[in-house]
Amino acid sequence: MFIHILYLIIIVIYALSVLGYFIDFIQNNQKVNRIAFWLLSIVWVLQVIFIIIRTIEYNRLPVMTTFEGMILYSWILVTFSLIISRLYRVEFLVLFVNLIGFAIMAISLSTPAGDVSPQLTEIIIMELLVIHVVILLLSYGTFTLSFAFSFLYTLQHQMLKKKRWGKRMGRIGNLDRLERFSYLFTQIGFPLMLLGIILGIVWSWVKFGMIPWLDPKVLTSFLVLLVYGIYLFQWVVKKRRGYTLALLNVAGFLVLLINYFLSSSFSDFHMW
Structure with missing residues:
Protein backbone atom coordinates (compact mmCIF):
# COMPACT_ATOMS: atom_id res chain seq x y z
CA MET A 1 0.00 0.00 0.00
CA PHE A 2 2.83 2.40 0.85
CA ILE A 3 4.44 1.94 -2.56
CA HIS A 4 1.30 3.00 -4.44
CA ILE A 5 0.81 6.05 -2.20
CA LEU A 6 4.45 6.99 -2.86
CA TYR A 7 3.90 6.59 -6.61
CA LEU A 8 0.88 8.92 -6.56
CA ILE A 9 2.67 11.50 -4.39
CA ILE A 10 5.49 11.55 -6.97
CA ILE A 11 2.97 12.13 -9.78
CA VAL A 12 1.29 15.04 -7.95
CA ILE A 13 4.55 16.78 -6.94
CA TYR A 14 5.97 16.20 -10.42
CA ALA A 15 2.88 17.88 -11.92
CA LEU A 16 3.34 20.89 -9.60
CA SER A 17 6.99 21.13 -10.60
CA VAL A 18 6.14 21.10 -14.31
CA LEU A 19 3.53 23.80 -13.64
CA GLY A 20 6.19 25.90 -11.92
CA TYR A 21 8.68 25.50 -14.76
CA PHE A 22 5.99 26.48 -17.27
CA ILE A 23 5.19 29.67 -15.35
CA ASP A 24 8.92 30.43 -15.06
CA PHE A 25 9.37 29.86 -18.81
CA ILE A 26 6.56 32.32 -19.57
CA GLN A 27 7.37 34.93 -16.91
CA ASN A 28 11.11 34.42 -16.29
CA ASN A 29 10.22 34.38 -12.59
CA GLN A 30 13.18 33.45 -10.38
CA LYS A 31 11.03 32.79 -7.30
CA VAL A 32 8.79 30.35 -9.17
CA ASN A 33 11.88 28.76 -10.73
CA ARG A 34 13.34 28.08 -7.28
CA ILE A 35 10.06 26.55 -6.08
CA ALA A 36 9.87 24.35 -9.19
CA PHE A 37 13.50 23.30 -8.67
CA TRP A 38 12.91 22.25 -5.08
CA LEU A 39 9.71 20.41 -5.99
CA LEU A 40 11.68 18.55 -8.66
CA SER A 41 14.35 17.81 -6.06
CA ILE A 42 11.66 16.26 -3.86
CA VAL A 43 10.54 14.17 -6.85
CA TRP A 44 14.14 12.99 -7.28
CA VAL A 45 14.42 11.99 -3.61
CA LEU A 46 11.06 10.17 -3.66
CA GLN A 47 12.04 8.34 -6.84
CA VAL A 48 15.28 7.23 -5.14
CA ILE A 49 13.24 5.98 -2.16
CA PHE A 50 10.93 4.18 -4.59
CA ILE A 51 13.90 2.48 -6.29
CA ILE A 52 15.49 1.53 -2.93
CA ILE A 53 12.22 -0.02 -1.71
CA ARG A 54 11.97 -2.06 -4.91
CA THR A 55 15.59 -3.18 -4.49
CA ILE A 56 15.07 -4.30 -0.87
CA GLU A 57 11.66 -5.87 -1.53
CA TYR A 58 12.83 -8.06 -4.43
CA ASN A 59 16.50 -8.38 -3.44
CA ARG A 60 17.79 -7.30 -6.85
CA LEU A 61 18.46 -4.21 -8.89
CA PRO A 62 15.13 -2.80 -10.12
CA VAL A 63 15.92 -3.08 -13.81
CA MET A 64 14.37 -6.42 -14.65
CA THR A 65 10.92 -5.28 -15.80
CA THR A 66 9.75 -2.63 -18.26
CA PHE A 67 7.94 -0.92 -15.39
CA GLU A 68 11.16 -0.58 -13.40
CA GLY A 69 13.06 0.50 -16.50
CA MET A 70 10.64 3.36 -17.14
CA ILE A 71 10.84 4.48 -13.49
CA LEU A 72 14.64 4.57 -13.78
CA TYR A 73 14.37 6.38 -17.13
CA SER A 74 12.16 9.04 -15.54
CA TRP A 75 14.61 9.34 -12.62
CA ILE A 76 17.52 9.85 -15.04
CA LEU A 77 15.57 12.63 -16.82
CA VAL A 78 14.83 14.29 -13.46
CA THR A 79 18.54 14.06 -12.57
CA PHE A 80 19.59 15.67 -15.85
CA SER A 81 16.91 18.36 -15.41
CA LEU A 82 18.20 19.27 -11.96
CA ILE A 83 21.77 19.52 -13.24
CA ILE A 84 20.77 21.61 -16.28
CA SER A 85 18.55 23.83 -14.15
CA ARG A 86 21.42 24.51 -11.74
CA LEU A 87 24.26 24.99 -14.23
CA TYR A 88 22.46 26.61 -17.17
CA ARG A 89 19.48 28.85 -17.83
CA VAL A 90 17.69 26.84 -20.50
CA GLU A 91 14.10 27.06 -19.28
CA PHE A 92 12.41 25.54 -22.31
CA LEU A 93 14.76 22.52 -22.32
CA VAL A 94 14.08 21.84 -18.63
CA LEU A 95 10.33 22.23 -19.17
CA PHE A 96 10.34 19.97 -22.23
CA VAL A 97 12.47 17.26 -20.57
CA ASN A 98 10.21 17.25 -17.51
CA LEU A 99 7.07 16.95 -19.61
CA ILE A 100 8.62 13.82 -21.14
CA GLY A 101 9.69 12.55 -17.71
CA PHE A 102 6.22 13.15 -16.27
CA ALA A 103 4.58 11.30 -19.18
CA ILE A 104 7.00 8.36 -18.84
CA MET A 105 6.35 8.16 -15.10
CA ALA A 106 2.62 7.92 -15.76
CA ILE A 107 2.95 5.61 -18.80
CA SER A 108 5.00 3.15 -16.72
CA LEU A 109 1.69 1.80 -15.40
CA SER A 110 0.80 0.54 -18.86
CA THR A 111 3.87 -1.68 -19.03
CA PRO A 112 4.04 -5.27 -17.79
CA ALA A 113 5.24 -4.80 -14.24
CA GLY A 114 5.94 -8.48 -13.71
CA ASP A 115 5.92 -8.44 -9.93
CA VAL A 116 3.31 -5.75 -9.29
CA SER A 117 -0.01 -7.27 -8.26
CA PRO A 118 -3.03 -6.63 -10.54
CA GLN A 119 -4.94 -5.34 -7.50
CA LEU A 120 -2.28 -2.71 -6.77
CA THR A 121 -2.12 -1.68 -10.41
CA GLU A 122 -5.92 -1.32 -10.48
CA ILE A 123 -5.87 0.90 -7.39
CA ILE A 124 -3.19 3.17 -8.86
CA ILE A 125 -5.03 3.38 -12.19
CA MET A 126 -8.26 4.44 -10.46
CA GLU A 127 -6.46 7.08 -8.41
CA LEU A 128 -4.73 8.34 -11.55
CA LEU A 129 -8.20 8.89 -12.99
Whole structure:
Protein backbone atom coordinates (compact mmCIF):
# COMPACT_ATOMS: atom_id res chain seq x y z
CA MET A 1 0.00 0.00 0.00
CA PHE A 2 2.83 2.40 0.85
CA ILE A 3 4.44 1.94 -2.56
CA HIS A 4 1.30 3.00 -4.44
CA ILE A 5 0.81 6.05 -2.20
CA LEU A 6 4.45 6.99 -2.86
CA TYR A 7 3.90 6.59 -6.61
CA LEU A 8 0.88 8.92 -6.56
CA ILE A 9 2.67 11.50 -4.39
CA ILE A 10 5.49 11.55 -6.97
CA ILE A 11 2.97 12.13 -9.78
CA VAL A 12 1.29 15.04 -7.95
CA ILE A 13 4.55 16.78 -6.94
CA TYR A 14 5.97 16.20 -10.42
CA ALA A 15 2.88 17.88 -11.92
CA LEU A 16 3.34 20.89 -9.60
CA SER A 17 6.99 21.13 -10.60
CA VAL A 18 6.14 21.10 -14.31
CA LEU A 19 3.53 23.80 -13.64
CA GLY A 20 6.19 25.90 -11.92
CA TYR A 21 8.68 25.50 -14.76
CA PHE A 22 5.99 26.48 -17.27
CA ILE A 23 5.19 29.67 -15.35
CA ASP A 24 8.92 30.43 -15.06
CA PHE A 25 9.37 29.86 -18.81
CA ILE A 26 6.56 32.32 -19.57
CA GLN A 27 7.37 34.93 -16.91
CA ASN A 28 11.11 34.42 -16.29
CA ASN A 29 10.22 34.38 -12.59
CA GLN A 30 13.18 33.45 -10.38
CA LYS A 31 11.03 32.79 -7.30
CA VAL A 32 8.79 30.35 -9.17
CA ASN A 33 11.88 28.76 -10.73
CA ARG A 34 13.34 28.08 -7.28
CA ILE A 35 10.06 26.55 -6.08
CA ALA A 36 9.87 24.35 -9.19
CA PHE A 37 13.50 23.30 -8.67
CA TRP A 38 12.91 22.25 -5.08
CA LEU A 39 9.71 20.41 -5.99
CA LEU A 40 11.68 18.55 -8.66
CA SER A 41 14.35 17.81 -6.06
CA ILE A 42 11.66 16.26 -3.86
CA VAL A 43 10.54 14.17 -6.85
CA TRP A 44 14.14 12.99 -7.28
CA VAL A 45 14.42 11.99 -3.61
CA LEU A 46 11.06 10.17 -3.66
CA GLN A 47 12.04 8.34 -6.84
CA VAL A 48 15.28 7.23 -5.14
CA ILE A 49 13.24 5.98 -2.16
CA PHE A 50 10.93 4.18 -4.59
CA ILE A 51 13.90 2.48 -6.29
CA ILE A 52 15.49 1.53 -2.93
CA ILE A 53 12.22 -0.02 -1.71
CA ARG A 54 11.97 -2.06 -4.91
CA THR A 55 15.59 -3.18 -4.49
CA ILE A 56 15.07 -4.30 -0.87
CA GLU A 57 11.66 -5.87 -1.53
CA TYR A 58 12.83 -8.06 -4.43
CA ASN A 59 16.50 -8.38 -3.44
CA ARG A 60 17.79 -7.30 -6.85
CA LEU A 61 18.46 -4.21 -8.89
CA PRO A 62 15.13 -2.80 -10.12
CA VAL A 63 15.92 -3.08 -13.81
CA MET A 64 14.37 -6.42 -14.65
CA THR A 65 10.92 -5.28 -15.80
CA THR A 66 9.75 -2.63 -18.26
CA PHE A 67 7.94 -0.92 -15.39
CA GLU A 68 11.16 -0.58 -13.40
CA GLY A 69 13.06 0.50 -16.50
CA MET A 70 10.64 3.36 -17.14
CA ILE A 71 10.84 4.48 -13.49
CA LEU A 72 14.64 4.57 -13.78
CA TYR A 73 14.37 6.38 -17.13
CA SER A 74 12.16 9.04 -15.54
CA TRP A 75 14.61 9.34 -12.62
CA ILE A 76 17.52 9.85 -15.04
CA LEU A 77 15.57 12.63 -16.82
CA VAL A 78 14.83 14.29 -13.46
CA THR A 79 18.54 14.06 -12.57
CA PHE A 80 19.59 15.67 -15.85
CA SER A 81 16.91 18.36 -15.41
CA LEU A 82 18.20 19.27 -11.96
CA ILE A 83 21.77 19.52 -13.24
CA ILE A 84 20.77 21.61 -16.28
CA SER A 85 18.55 23.83 -14.15
CA ARG A 86 21.42 24.51 -11.74
CA LEU A 87 24.26 24.99 -14.23
CA TYR A 88 22.46 26.61 -17.17
CA ARG A 89 19.48 28.85 -17.83
CA VAL A 90 17.69 26.84 -20.50
CA GLU A 91 14.10 27.06 -19.28
CA PHE A 92 12.41 25.54 -22.31
CA LEU A 93 14.76 22.52 -22.32
CA VAL A 94 14.08 21.84 -18.63
CA LEU A 95 10.33 22.23 -19.17
CA PHE A 96 10.34 19.97 -22.23
CA VAL A 97 12.47 17.26 -20.57
CA ASN A 98 10.21 17.25 -17.51
CA LEU A 99 7.07 16.95 -19.61
CA ILE A 100 8.62 13.82 -21.14
CA GLY A 101 9.69 12.55 -17.71
CA PHE A 102 6.22 13.15 -16.27
CA ALA A 103 4.58 11.30 -19.18
CA ILE A 104 7.00 8.36 -18.84
CA MET A 105 6.35 8.16 -15.10
CA ALA A 106 2.62 7.92 -15.76
CA ILE A 107 2.95 5.61 -18.80
CA SER A 108 5.00 3.15 -16.72
CA LEU A 109 1.69 1.80 -15.40
CA SER A 110 0.80 0.54 -18.86
CA THR A 111 3.87 -1.68 -19.03
CA PRO A 112 4.04 -5.27 -17.79
CA ALA A 113 5.24 -4.80 -14.24
CA GLY A 114 5.94 -8.48 -13.71
CA ASP A 115 5.92 -8.44 -9.93
CA VAL A 116 3.31 -5.75 -9.29
CA SER A 117 -0.01 -7.27 -8.26
CA PRO A 118 -3.03 -6.63 -10.54
CA GLN A 119 -4.94 -5.34 -7.50
CA LEU A 120 -2.28 -2.71 -6.77
CA THR A 121 -2.12 -1.68 -10.41
CA GLU A 122 -5.92 -1.32 -10.48
CA ILE A 123 -5.87 0.90 -7.39
CA ILE A 124 -3.19 3.17 -8.86
CA ILE A 125 -5.03 3.38 -12.19
CA MET A 126 -8.26 4.44 -10.46
CA GLU A 127 -6.46 7.08 -8.41
CA LEU A 128 -4.73 8.34 -11.55
CA LEU A 129 -8.20 8.89 -12.99
CA VAL A 130 -9.12 10.92 -9.90
CA ILE A 131 -5.96 13.04 -10.27
CA HIS A 132 -6.75 13.48 -13.99
CA VAL A 133 -10.25 14.77 -13.20
CA VAL A 134 -9.11 17.03 -10.34
CA ILE A 135 -6.32 18.63 -12.42
CA LEU A 136 -8.72 19.29 -15.32
CA LEU A 137 -11.31 20.81 -12.98
CA LEU A 138 -8.61 23.08 -11.54
CA SER A 139 -7.71 24.15 -15.08
CA TYR A 140 -11.39 24.87 -15.79
CA GLY A 141 -11.50 26.99 -12.64
CA THR A 142 -8.45 29.05 -13.55
CA PHE A 143 -9.69 29.52 -17.13
CA THR A 144 -13.02 30.72 -15.73
CA LEU A 145 -11.26 33.32 -13.59
CA SER A 146 -9.22 34.36 -16.64
CA PHE A 147 -12.45 34.76 -18.61
CA ALA A 148 -14.00 36.86 -15.84
CA PHE A 149 -11.10 39.32 -15.94
CA SER A 150 -11.15 39.43 -19.75
CA PHE A 151 -14.90 40.00 -19.78
CA LEU A 152 -14.54 42.86 -17.32
CA TYR A 153 -11.72 44.22 -19.48
CA THR A 154 -13.95 44.26 -22.57
CA LEU A 155 -16.76 45.86 -20.55
CA GLN A 156 -14.46 48.53 -19.16
CA HIS A 157 -13.00 49.13 -22.62
CA GLN A 158 -16.45 49.71 -24.10
CA MET A 159 -17.43 52.06 -21.27
CA LEU A 160 -14.28 54.12 -21.80
CA LYS A 161 -14.81 54.14 -25.56
CA LYS A 162 -18.36 55.45 -25.13
CA LYS A 163 -17.20 57.83 -22.37
CA ARG A 164 -19.61 56.46 -19.81
CA TRP A 165 -17.96 57.75 -16.67
CA GLY A 166 -19.34 56.88 -13.25
CA LYS A 167 -18.92 54.94 -10.02
CA ARG A 168 -19.61 51.65 -11.76
CA MET A 169 -16.56 52.02 -13.99
CA GLY A 170 -14.33 52.65 -10.99
CA ARG A 171 -15.60 49.51 -9.26
CA ILE A 172 -14.68 47.28 -12.22
CA GLY A 173 -10.96 48.05 -11.98
CA ASN A 174 -8.35 49.52 -14.28
CA LEU A 175 -7.60 47.91 -17.64
CA ASP A 176 -3.98 47.08 -16.91
CA ARG A 177 -4.77 45.10 -13.77
CA LEU A 178 -7.66 43.24 -15.41
CA GLU A 179 -5.44 42.30 -18.34
CA ARG A 180 -2.57 41.11 -16.15
CA PHE A 181 -4.82 38.92 -13.97
CA SER A 182 -6.46 37.41 -17.04
CA TYR A 183 -3.03 36.48 -18.40
CA LEU A 184 -1.89 35.16 -15.01
CA PHE A 185 -4.77 32.69 -14.70
CA THR A 186 -4.42 31.60 -18.34
CA GLN A 187 -0.76 30.70 -17.88
CA ILE A 188 -1.71 28.58 -14.85
CA GLY A 189 -4.68 26.91 -16.54
CA PHE A 190 -2.81 25.95 -19.73
CA PRO A 191 -0.18 23.62 -18.18
CA LEU A 192 -2.78 22.20 -15.77
CA MET A 193 -4.97 21.20 -18.71
CA LEU A 194 -1.98 19.81 -20.61
CA LEU A 195 -0.97 17.64 -17.64
CA GLY A 196 -4.59 16.55 -17.13
CA ILE A 197 -4.85 15.49 -20.78
CA ILE A 198 -1.57 13.54 -20.53
CA LEU A 199 -2.88 11.65 -17.50
CA GLY A 200 -6.20 11.05 -19.26
CA ILE A 201 -4.45 9.59 -22.30
CA VAL A 202 -2.32 7.34 -20.10
CA TRP A 203 -5.35 6.19 -18.09
CA SER A 204 -7.32 5.40 -21.24
CA TRP A 205 -4.45 3.38 -22.70
CA VAL A 206 -3.85 1.46 -19.47
CA LYS A 207 -7.54 0.80 -18.79
CA PHE A 208 -8.85 0.08 -22.30
CA GLY A 209 -5.75 -0.41 -24.45
CA MET A 210 -6.82 2.43 -26.76
CA ILE A 211 -7.05 6.21 -26.95
CA PRO A 212 -10.34 7.71 -28.22
CA TRP A 213 -8.75 10.43 -30.35
CA LEU A 214 -12.02 11.12 -32.21
CA ASP A 215 -14.10 11.46 -29.05
CA PRO A 216 -15.74 14.94 -28.96
CA LYS A 217 -14.40 15.58 -25.46
CA VAL A 218 -10.84 14.77 -26.53
CA LEU A 219 -11.05 16.83 -29.72
CA THR A 220 -12.47 19.90 -27.97
CA SER A 221 -9.87 19.56 -25.17
CA PHE A 222 -7.11 19.92 -27.76
CA LEU A 223 -9.05 22.80 -29.33
CA VAL A 224 -9.13 24.56 -25.94
CA LEU A 225 -5.36 24.10 -25.64
CA LEU A 226 -4.92 25.48 -29.16
CA VAL A 227 -6.93 28.65 -28.51
CA TYR A 228 -5.26 29.39 -25.18
CA GLY A 229 -1.88 28.47 -26.68
CA ILE A 230 -2.45 31.11 -29.37
CA TYR A 231 -3.40 33.59 -26.64
CA LEU A 232 -0.18 32.92 -24.71
CA PHE A 233 1.87 33.05 -27.92
CA GLN A 234 0.39 36.44 -28.81
CA TRP A 235 1.09 37.76 -25.30
CA VAL A 236 4.60 36.38 -24.74
CA VAL A 237 6.14 36.27 -28.23
CA LYS A 238 4.23 38.89 -30.21
CA LYS A 239 3.86 41.20 -27.18
CA ARG A 240 0.23 41.84 -28.10
CA ARG A 241 -2.06 43.49 -25.59
CA GLY A 242 -5.46 45.06 -25.54
CA TYR A 243 -9.05 44.53 -26.58
CA THR A 244 -8.46 41.98 -29.37
CA LEU A 245 -6.47 39.71 -27.08
CA ALA A 246 -9.18 39.94 -24.43
CA LEU A 247 -11.73 38.84 -27.03
CA LEU A 248 -9.51 35.87 -27.90
CA ASN A 249 -9.51 34.90 -24.23
CA VAL A 250 -13.30 35.14 -24.15
CA ALA A 251 -13.44 32.95 -27.27
CA GLY A 252 -11.23 30.41 -25.50
CA PHE A 253 -13.71 30.25 -22.64
CA LEU A 254 -16.61 29.68 -25.05
CA VAL A 255 -14.69 26.72 -26.50
CA LEU A 256 -14.12 25.54 -22.92
CA LEU A 257 -17.89 25.62 -22.29
CA ILE A 258 -18.42 23.52 -25.41
CA ASN A 259 -15.76 21.13 -24.13
CA TYR A 260 -17.36 20.85 -20.69
CA PHE A 261 -21.06 20.68 -21.58
CA LEU A 262 -21.80 19.88 -25.22
CA SER A 263 -19.02 17.38 -25.90
CA SER A 264 -19.99 15.41 -22.78
CA SER A 265 -23.51 15.06 -24.16
CA PHE A 266 -22.22 13.50 -27.40
CA SER A 267 -19.32 11.56 -25.91
CA ASP A 268 -19.56 7.80 -25.48
CA PHE A 269 -16.33 7.77 -23.48
CA HIS A 270 -16.66 10.63 -20.96
CA MET A 271 -19.30 10.90 -18.26
CA TRP A 272 -18.53 14.57 -17.49
